Amino acid sequence: MVGENPKKVRNRKWHEIVRFLILAGIVIFLNVLASQFFFRLDLTEDKRYSIAPATKKLLSNLDDVVFVEVYLEGEFPAGFKRLQSAIKEKLDEFRIYSGQNIQYKFTNPSANPDQKARNEFYLQLAKKGLQPTNLNAVEGDKRVEKIIFPGAIVSFRGKEIPVLLLKGNQAASPEQRLNQSVEGVEYELASAIRKLTVKDQKKIAFLEGHGELNVLEVSDMMNALSEYYDVDRVDLTQRNSLDGYDAIVLARPTQRFGEPDKFKIDQFIVKGGKALFLIDQMQVNLDSIGEKGTFSFPYNTNLDDLFFRFGFRVNADLIQDMNSGYIPMVVGIVGDKPQTQMMPWRYFPLINNFSKSPITKNLDAIYTKFVSTIDTVKAPGIQKVPLMYTSRYSRVLPAPVRLNFNEARLEVNPRLFNKENIPVAYLLEGSFRSLYKNRLAPEKQQQVGFVETGKPGKIVVVSDGDLIRNEVNKKTNTPYELGYDRFAGVKFANKEFALNAMDYMLDESGLISVRTKEIVLRPLDRLQLKEERTRWQLINIVLPLVALVLYGLTRFYLRKRKYEKSV
Numbered sequence: 001m002v003g004e005n006p007k008k009v010r011n012r013k014w015h016e017i018v019r020f021l022i023l024a025g026i027v028i029f030l031n032v033l034a035s036q037f038f039f040r041l042d043l044t045e046d047k048r049y050s051i052a053p054a055t056k057k058l059l060s061n062l063d064d065v066v067f068v069e070v071y072l073e074g075e076f077p078a079g080f081k082r083l084q085s086a087i088k089e090k091l092d093e094f095r096i097y098s099g100q101n102i103q104y105k106f107t108n109p110s111a112n113p114d115q116k117a118r119n120e121f122y123l124q125l126a127k128k129g130l131q132p133t134n135l136n137a138v139e140g141d142k143r144v145e146k147i148i149f150p151g152a153i154v155s156f157r158g159k160e161i162p163v164l165l166l167k168g169n170q171a172a173s174p175e176q177r178l179n180q181s182v183e184g185v186e187y188e189l190a191s192a193i194r195k196l197t198v199k200d201q202k203k204i205a206f207l208e209g210h211g212e213l214n215v216l217e218v219s220d221m222m223n224a225l226s227e228y229y230d231v232d233r234v235d236l237t238q239r240n241s242l243d244g245y246d247a248i249v250l251a252r253p254t255q256r257f258g259e260p261d262k263f264k265i266d267q268f269i270v271k272g273g274k275a276l277f278l279i280d281q282m283q284v285n286l287d288s289i290g291e292k293g294t295f296s297f298p299y300n301t302n303l304d305d306l307f308f309r310f311g312f313r314v315n316a317d318l319i320q321d322m323n324s325g326y327i328p329m330v331v332g333i334v335g336d337k338p339q340t341q342m343m344p345w346r347y348f349p350l351i352n353n354f355s356k357s358p359i360t361k362n363l364d365a366i367y368t369k370f371v372s373t374i375d376t377v378k379a380p381g382i383q384k385v386p387l388m389y390t391s392r393y394s395r396v397l398p399a400p401v402r403l404n405f406n407e408a409r410l411e412v413n414p415r416l417f418n419k420e421n422i423p424v425a426y427l428l429e430g431s432f433r434s435l436y437k438n439r440l441a442p443e444k445q446q447q448v449g450f451v452e453t454g455k456p457g458k459i460v461v462v463s464d465g466d467l468i469r470n471e472v473n474k475k476t477n478t479p480y481e482l483g484y485d486r487f488a489g490v491k492f493a494n495k496e497f498a499l500n501a502m503d504y505m506l507d508e509s510g511l512i513s514v515r516t517k518e519i520v521l522r523p524l525d526r527l528q529l530k531e532e533r534t535r536w537q538l539i540n541i542v543l544p545l546v547a548l549v550l551y552g553l554t555r556f557y558l559r560k561r562k563y564e565k566s567v
Contacts, residue, residue: 001427036213046324051093054511055190058197059098066102066156066193071130071149072165073108079178082482086182090189102193109149111415125149129162150181154189156196161227163192165555168362169352179506180362187514191503195228202246202506205234209261210301213469214377215310217252220470220482222497225502234344236261247274247506250458251405254280257302263436266306270434271453274505276498277307280465281372282399284347286327296370307461309435311379311428316400319371319424321349322393322417328487329408342487343408347371349424350492357427358515359460359500360387364493367485371424372463386423387460388497393417425462432457458505468498 036112050057068091072084084106094102112118122132130151150166165188168180204219204225215222215233225231234242241264242248250267269275282296298316307313323346330338349368354360366388373396376384395417437452470482480486483494504512 021489051097052186052514054509055186055514057095057192057509058190058511059094059102062098062197064101064157066153066154066196068102068104068152068189070104070106070152071109071125074110076135079175083165083178083181084507086185090185094189110147110322122147123387128153130164133166140517149298152189154192154196159251161192161194161196163188167471169364184515187512189516192509198228199230201230202561203230203232203244204247204249204502205232205242205245206249206251207234207236209235209237210257213251213465216472216477216479217469219479221468221495221498224499229502229506236264239264242268242273245273247502247550249276251278251468252280253301253303254299256300262303262306266435267451269432269457269459270451270454271308272457274458276501277459277461278465279314279461279463281316281463282318282370282380282401284370284403289403289405296399296401296403298399306435308377309379310432310459311377311382311384312426312461313375313377314461315375316371316399317372318347318397319349319373320395320397320417321390321423322346322414323352323391324348324487325350325367326487327408329405345408347395347474349390351388351390353384353391353421355387356516357385357387358512359427359504360497361515363497366494366497367483368424368464369487370464370557372428374423374461374463376426382432385427387425387427389421389423392420394419394422396422404528406484425460428457428459428461460501460505467494
């Protein structure tokens with residue numbers, strides 16, 4: 001057998017070396033190029049790995065390190081592992097877009113073997129605002145209960161804020177709620193960073209002077225807003241205008257507005273102001289119902305024509321809903337002690353039906369009291385979006401409405417609840433027109449700086465004046481947490497709705513739009529998976545190995561034939 005020509009062997013070796021050097025050079029060049037020009041490509045249908053432009057802008061503007069400590073570390077079921085992975089992936093993205101100004105670590109709050117120290121750590125986290133969750137998990141053949149803290153503490157320049165990362169609607173299945181939490185990871189983290197790093201805080205005025213909710217009744221809401229905004233109480237009767245404020249809150253006015261005060265609100269909105277209107281159209285006081293009942297009549301606040309011009313009308317009626325809250329009622333006497341029982345009170349609708357607005361996306365249920373219907377009316381240039389609806393089983397009672405506690409004891413006739421999905425909250429956006437066009441003399445208009453149509457404004461109106469009213473402990477005169485039902489031991493999302501509404505109206509960056517992000521669940525067919533398990537295991541495990549072996553044998557055969565011919 002004659003050997004291969006040595007010159008050809010050397011040439012082939014040099015060709016292989018040159019080809020290797022060229023490929024290595026291309027790889028190095030592409031890496032250098034990639035380090036200079038950063039980009040990412042998300043090929044998923046729902047863009048689950050993409051960061052919103054508003055978030056990117058927020059992160060790129062960071063001038064110092066933001067530290068995030070996540071307390072979701074340890075062994076968890078698959079659903080919580082998915083949430084944990086989503087948080088890690090999102091923080092990694094944040095770190096890239098922030099130029100390494102986002103740093104984080106994951107901590108297991110249950111890692112300490114000493115129970116006393118562990119409980120003290122739990123207490124510290126609870127004081128910071130991270131509430132624990134009991135997690136039932138299976139370890140081996142045993143079912144165990146774990147305490148977890150599905151949240152994080154975000155710190156920036158000595159300030160810190162708690163972030164709850166397990167959210168969503170409690171009426172949803174556990175799998176759906178975890179998916180809603182995954183959807184909200186970006187917004188919750190980015191929102192906390194924005195609130196810590198904002199330099200110029202917006203100003204909010206809680207209006208008073210017309211029988212609105214007092215300071216103690218809205219103290220929890222004001223405290224929550226004060227963490228992110230400058231919040232004042234403003235007596236409308238003592239001011240010439242609302243200039244200097246970015247938003248106003250009108251919480252359950254009960255007294256008549258004079259034209260001067262209406263004019264101040266009119267001009268604030270027309271000039272581009274934002275407003276949260278919480279309106280009770282009907283007079284109701286639970287303490288005044290008594291044994292024989294009472295009648296509820298409309299308030300006369302003199303605001304109807306102003307609201308009509310803005311594009312909505314709160315009607316003089318009350319809504320009853322089969323999906324409602326409860327009130328304690330005396331149902332009997334045992335010995336000398338009255339026996340109380342929680343009875344359904346249809347005038348307290350539990351709202352769990354929302355639109356897909358960023359304000360209400362993935363919200364938990366909201367507790368309302370004595371709600372009225374809202375109609376929208378023609379208002380050129382104003383976009384009207386319903387935010388909250390009653391359930392499928394509702395009814396409307398026009399004024400005057402007779403109220404009697406005995407209704408809670410009676411058997412409900414479902415046929416009477418023949419209305420469904422009644423809107424009880426709206427978002428209105430656009431350039432509002434003044435009610436006082438052609439109603440002021442020209443010289444008066446010049447004197448007060450009258451504006452007929454100005455900058456685009458935003459209004460959120462809810463037909464429940466008590467939506468942000470916290471209960472007050474009469475013994476200690478201290479407020480309970482807003483949305484907390486002390487009888488049922490359940491916390492509702494009233495505060496979150498109001499905060500979202502204010503964020504939506506005041507956040508010019510558009511960050512709250514991140515709340516509309518939707519990740520579609522694509523669960524496997526469990527029955528089909530069980531039936532076809534073996535086949536798919538063979539396809540995914542055995543088939544690739546067989547293909548690899550066949551490729552190796554084929555390549556070996558082709559190389560052998562090639563070099564045998566050259567001999």
